[in-house]
Amino acid sequence: MRIASWNVNSLNVRLPHLTQWLQSFAPDVVGLQETKLEDPRFPDDALAALGYRSVFCGQKTYNGVAILARERAIDQVQYGIPGFEDEQKRAIAATVGDVRIVNLYVVNGQDVGTEKYGYKLRWLEAVRAWLADELVRHPRMVVLGDFNIAPDARDVHDPTVWNDGHILTSAAEREALQRLLALGLHDAFRLHREDAGIFSWWDYRQAAFRRNLGLRIDLTLVSDALRAHAVEADIDREPRTWDRPSDHAPAWVRLSA
């Protein structure tokens, strides 16, 4: 089964793209970020018509996350990070089949040293504590989402710009990601790929996509128990070529039975 993550940058605008992509790619599970929709406006009927059930947790204008599953029940839904007060709708978890799915829209952080950057690091620490507990009860886990962190120099188009001191690549952010991986999680893409220059996000400005000036910040992490089952992982650049696209492309992992 294929499990994907996609920051759609407004589901209201991108529902036609999501529809097209669900029909062509046919993922089994999808985590969406930046839906930017309050729950009553979530298009669950339109997705159901395509065969996808959905659970979601959104707000007006900003943030918003959802989990979709094709012809499968979605159980044990967790909205937000347990015990962490947060007005921003950035986390949702649920069980599909025998796999626990955790979908994260990690804080962007604006700039190193800002108040939002502090919130990003606190938020990531809350996620770490949550996942440590979650993994005990759900060893078969996929943690996916827009991490707003490029793991290493291979994941940025220009390492002389994107390094310590820069948001999305600062040492503290990368260390926070490493602390998540240290729980027993693995970047599925890097289980099979060592190449640099494969990205999931390209700025809308300066023709960044055409010039492949991107970052790999959308990740699918698999737990120790699923590591051997994660037989393939990639990023589907195609929706980024469509008219009026999201600035992110879907990242996905395929789990063998």
Place this chain on the structure above:
DNA sequence: ATGGTGGGTAGCCCA
């Protein structure tokens, strides 16, 4: 160093 583009929303914030 700045500002470039896009989304949501109603004069800006956020990415």
